[in-house]
Amino acid sequence: MSDWLDDTYGRPMTSPDATWFHENFQPTGSAIGFRVTAKLHEERSPFQTLEIWETTDWGKLMVIDGAIMLTSRDNFLYHEMMSHPVLFTHSNPKRVVIIGGGDCGTLREVLRHREVERVTQVDIDERVTRLAERYFPELCESNDDPRAELLFDDGVAYMANAEPDSIDVIIVDSTDPVGPAEGLFNGAFYASCLRALRTGGILVQQSESPLAQIDLIKAMRSEMRSAGFQVFRTLSFPQPCYPTGWWSCTMARKGGELDSFRERGAASKGFTTRYYSVDVHKAALALPPFVADALRE
Secondary structure, three states: OOOOOOOOOOOEEEOOOOEEEEEEEHHHOEEEEEEEEEEEEEEEOOOOEEEEEEEOOOOEEEEEOOEEEEEOOOHHHHHHHHHHHHHHHOOOOOEEEEEEOOOOHHHHHHOOOOOOOEEEEEOOOHHHHHHHHHHOHHHHOOOOOOOEEEEOOOHHHHHHOOOOOOEEEEEEEOOOOOHHHHHHOOHHHHHHHHHHEEEEEEEEEEOOOOOOOHHHHHHHHHHHHHHOOOEEEEEEEEOOOOHHHEEEEEEEEOOOOOOOOOHHHHHOOOOOOOOOOHHHHHHHHOOOHHHHHHHOO
């Protein structure tokens, strides 16, 4: 091993010709790195350590507690797949809640849907949003939309206190299931979501890598089932800045099915997307055999 490598979690490492930020992801025994030119910001919020880096090829990079959150170059993949598949699967999504999502990219995508009347985003750490406004302003361009409500509060508590049968779509745009996000991956939280959803409502949650963390996806679906959800679909998509470069989201529905979606609406959506399309939506529903076998119930 080269003597310039440093296996400290999240520590930037300098090669003979460049400086790199590496995230060593212990659960998968792998790492991902970006060549960086400067650290633009670092602070400790009441909840976590936040860093912003300038990279040579991927724009700006946001890091939370040593884990890569997003880059300017590839965040559209995640934000589009966390929002458009679920919104086009629901027949008429008027009331949407986003748990997490402090960088506001998912909020921006949700608000592209004209039928959405109100979106509440609940993220525990206001500093994530303030840094996104400063360093990723393109993600925050819809923050002042009159349909948007930004709350900086505990998402678990928010859902526990939500009015029953009041929400059409819940999007859980969280970090990994550790630290502040740990409470978003258990049966009690999913039971709160089920109670708050109207009949036909859909919960979607980022569900990590189907290649390296299939056991986590299975555990999530099991907890969702124990909470009362009965129908699930896990959609996969590329995400270069996350471990293995292949990510997923999992949908669960309160009544109804998840195999079909409003194809005509998606095809004539009236706004531009860089990754999501009708064909991409269909493809994302088609799981590779090893994933389908692992998730078969």
